[in-house]
Amino acid sequence: MLILSLFVCCHLATANTWHVGKGKGLRSVNAAILAAANGDTILVYAGTYYEKNIIVNKKLLLKGIGHPVLDGEKKYEVISVKANGSVIDGFTIVHSGVSSMEDMGGIKIYDSRDVVIQNNILEDTFFGIYVQYGKNCTVQNNQLVSYNPEEQQSGNGIHCWKSDSLRIIGNKITGHRDGIYFEFVTNSIIWLNTSFKNIRYGLHFMFSHNDAYIANHFRDNGAGVAVMFSHGVKMYSNVFEENWGDAAYGLLLKEISDSYIDGNTFIKNTSGIYMEGASRIHMQKNLFKNNGWGMKIQASCMDIEVTLNNFIGNTFDVSTNGSLVLNSFNRNYWDKYDGYDLNKDKIGDVPYRPVSMYSMIVEKNPPAMLLFRSFITSLLDKTEKVIPSLTPEALKDNSPLMKRLF
Amino acid sequence: MKKIIKYVMTDILRNRIVMIYTIFLLVTSFSVFSLEDNDSKGLLSLLNIILLIVPLVSIVFSTIYVYNSAEFIELLVSQPLKRKSIWLSLFAGLAGSLSIAFFVGVGIPILLYQANAIGGMMIGVGVLLSIIFVAIAMLAAVLTRDKAKGIGVAILLWLYFSILFDGLVLFLLFQFADYPLEKAMIGITAFNPIDLSRIMILLHMDVSAMMGYTGAIFKEFFGTAIGMVISFGVLLFWVLLPVWVATRKFNSKDL
Amino acid sequence: MIIASNVSKQFSRLKALDNVSVTCNKGECIALIGPNGSGKTTLIKSILGMVVPDSGFITFNGNNILHSWQYRNKIGYMPQIGRYPENMTIGDVLDMMMDIRGGENELDEDLIHSFGLDLLKRKRMRTLSGGTRQKVSASLAFLFDPEVLILDEPTAGLDPVASEILKEKIISEKEKGKLILITSHVLSELDDLVTQIIYMQDGKLLFHKSIEALRSDTGEEKLAKAIASVMINF
Numbered sequence: 001m002l003i004l005s006l007f008v009c010c011h012l013a014t015a016n017t018w019h020v021g022k023g024k025g026l027r028s029v030n031a032a033i034l035a036a037a038n039g040d041t042i043l044v045y046a047g048t049y050y051e052k053n054i055i056v057n058k059k060l061l062l063k064g065i066g067h068p069v070l071d072g073e074k075k076y077e078v079i080s081v082k083a084n085g086s087v088i089d090g091f092t093i094v095h096s097g098v099s100s101m102e103d104m105g106g107i108k109i110y111d112s113r114d115v116v117i118q119n120n121i122l123e124d125t126f127f128g129i130y131v132q133y134g135k136n137c138t139v140q141n142n143q144l145v146s147y148n149p150e151e152q153q154s155g156n157g158i159h160c161w162k163s164d165s166l167r168i169i170g171n172k173i174t175g176h177r178d179g180i181y182f183e184f185v186t187n188s189i190i191w192l193n194t195s196f197k198n199i200r201y202g203l204h205f206m207f208s209h210n211d212a213y214i215a216n217h218f219r220d221n222g223a224g225v226a227v228m229f230s231h232g233v234k235m236y237s238n239v240f241e242e243n244w245g246d247a248a249y250g251l252l253l254k255e256i257s258d259s260y261i262d263g264n265t266f267i268k269n270t271s272g273i274y275m276e277g278a279s280r281i282h283m284q285k286n287l288f289k290n291n292g293w294g295m296k297i298q299a300s301c302m303d304i305e306v307t308l309n310n311f312i313g314n315t316f317d318v319s320t321n322g323s324l325v326l327n328s329f330n331r332n333y334w335d336k337y338d339g340y341d342l343n344k345d346k347i348g349d350v351p352y353r354p355v356s357m358y359s360m361i362v363e364k365n366p367p368a369m370l371l372f373r374s375f376i377t378s379l380l381d382k383t384e385k386v387i388p389s390l391t392p393e394a395l396k397d398n399s400p401l402m403k404r405l406f
Numbered sequence: 407m408k409k410i411i412k413y414v415m416t417d418i419l420r421n422r423i424v425m426i427y428t429i430f431l432l433v434t435s436f437s438v439f440s441l442e443d444n445d446s447k448g449l450l451s452l453l454n455i456i457l458l459i460v461p462l463v464s465i466v467f468s469t470i471y472v473y474n475s476a477e478f479i480e481l482l483v484s485q486p487l488k489r490k491s492i493w494l495s496l497f498a499g500l501a502g503s504l505s506i507a508f509f510v511g512v513g514i515p516i517l518l519y520q521a522n523a524i525g526g527m528m529i530g531v532g533v534l535l536s537i538i539f540v541a542i543a544m545l546a547a548v549l550t551r552d553k554a555k556g557i558g559v560a561i562l563l564w565l566y567f568s569i570l571f572d573g574l575v576l577f578l579l580f581q582f583a584d585y586p587l588e589k590a591m592i593g594i595t596a597f598n599p600i601d602l603s604r605i606m607i608l609l610h611m612d613v614s615a616m617m618g619y620t621g622a623i624f625k626e627f628f629g630t631a632i633g634m635v636i637s638f639g640v641l642l643f644w645v646l647l648p649v650w651v652a653t654r655k656f657n658s659k660d661l
Numbered sequence: 662m663i664i665a666s667n668v669s670k671q672f673s674r675l676k677a678l679d680n681v682s683v684t685c686n687k688g689e690c691i692a693l694i695g696p697n698g699s700g701k702t703t704l705i706k707s708i709l710g711m712v713v714p715d716s717g718f719i720t721f722n723g724n725n726i727l728h729s730w731q732y733r734n735k736i737g738y739m740p741q742i743g744r745y746p747e748n749m750t751i752g753d754v755l756d757m758m759m760d761i762r763g764g765e766n767e768l769d770e771d772l773i774h775s776f777g778l779d780l781l782k783r784k785r786m787r788t789l790s791g792g793t794r795q796k797v798s799a800s801l802a803f804l805f806d807p808e809v810l811i812l813d814e815p816t817a818g819l820d821p822v823a824s825e826i827l828k829e830k831i832i833s834e835k836e837k838g839k840l841i842l843i844t845s846h847v848l849s850e851l852d853d854l855v856t857q858i859i860y861m862q863d864g865k866l867l868f869h870k871s872i873e874a875l876r877s878d879t880g881e882e883k884l885a886k887a888i889a890s891v892m893i894n895f
Binding site for chain 1: 568572580608612
């Protein structure tokens, strides 16, 4: 133990600490980087720095004291990390350059591993934190705010591309195009982030396999969350709420397979979940509340298992566009269920059909939405309940629960 | 003319049916607002009541009232009064008292729970619907001499506006599914004041997002000030046209 | 005062008035009689403008009544059946009528008092008996002291006392030189009132004679018998 602590001590002794700030010897971060060696620490004190592009090409710990401001003057990428194991901690990064040719970030990691980006505030950046060919990097406790109202003028908050084993934890992202963007990212975790009021998606996820996202909060994003062309995705305990708009979804699933959706909450979305070409998905213990559509399952989906979920106060619980049903619903709670339970096993004795006649009509003929909330539609639904003819026969919950689950 | 309106209105407001109607509206409005966990949802549930109950009560009550007043109308006609002013007074009395009933029954709860633009619009639309169906009732009553037949016609008209018309729209939508009907549908809704009212209100609520592309097209029209003015104008037209035709008919009617 | 010239009216299949011409003058008290469906009420309604004739015209003081309404200021009308909005009180009905046409003429509240209606002013119309409603109708007809009184079956439904009061009133108004038109099918009632008789049947005016002429023609004192004998001659 003693030997170990001695070793650490000696190691620290060999590393230098550089101080940057007014009256601190060094006036610029770039000068400090130039002077520093691998493993050194650079402490940057409060103030505003116009450094153009800062390139971290050595393994450094860059630490802001009192959130110094690094200003990109709307022309430059503020920090480019190109060395393994670097740490960027505690900066305020503002006004990165906007370019349609290259994806300029507030902080961009190039082809590096074990980099940590933490406790930074990014304001008015094009892309916020950009990870390109990163491995085992951590992005945590950053706050990202962008103000650009135009989708084309705005980049993504945390943008990850062709990376592996990332940890995206506890960040707050708002006002970007997509809050968090994953493309070709594997074995990573997205945990405890809050992504709200982004122009397009709160989380945008493509060709990224075997990732997990857990306990994140996605609220009021232009189009909700999109998870596409991936397999082995685990979505646990996230909240999707108030993604309300013409083409907004709590969660959009497209070509997803072998995935798990457990314990999530979907509240006040136009559609809680929209699924297209999804297969072998297990959905358990989710809450669908006050959505326009709880779930839209297109006919191209198969082997979706929906068990033990709560459906409460949705205008339409489930809708589908085909008559062939290869998905199963079991032991869910539906607040619209009006069956009975004679043997008192807490499971309704007659099956529940979550697809209403009118939702089928609308799927076939969208302009029929014109009759939304008219008397005739409730009349049709009531008739259909008595004599089902149009709704798919097999789409039913054979053992609907009498009481809500949680 | 003002004098007759005053007496007709006090007569109707003391009517037991109108009192029950007012209390019914009051009780449902308050229970809807206190049962729903959020008030805008309450407003949505209330919309269904407004679109169904208000036209029904307005049209049936007014028709019966006009028939029951046949002798009274004769007496008035034998007085030095213009027929036009008798008829219009009767209309104003009916429309006024049923509007008051609606305002007390639904308007006050809305003002208490949802005193905003959409709540105000709902009150406005409800009052207009009351008046429209009084106008239609009076037309039905002046055109049919027989009381039973007249009430039958009134109920049929209500059925037509609240269900059959929508069935027809649905049928059209499926018959012409291959054509872009969205814009034409804006015009078609003008032919049914209930549909027009429903769409006007829905498009100003959150749920409009559920109406998809059709909703977007409609919003382009109803969302603008001009669109609103036009649609309120159409509702007003639905008052004026039946009243005008009915007054003309009454002017030359043998009593 | 009132002249009808060649008035005809057709109700779908029924010919209610068939080329009827009649002249009524001040100071006359005319009984309009005939069986049910003979066109009496239609004639009255035509005079009041409730029914518009298909052909012919009616003048009041020399003016065609078509499309005019002011002349009704000079008419008091008592309908056969008086029904009023259920929830109005007697007071409301009287007030409303005074609102409508009060002001110009002196109010004649004799009947209201003698029928005792001023004690019932707070009663709702729906709670009243048929007889009381008739009393209201009669009071309204006389209330504005009009030059012409048109009474449709005035004594039907009235109790004998009220009936007598009404007759007295009619006589006193006649003596003031007013024109009074009464329809009735109970002939005996009219004996001591009328000066002229108009007899109608199937929409046609069969005769219009003064009571003296009728009596001398038939040699009968009693009105009913006089008419019966005329009928036999037809």
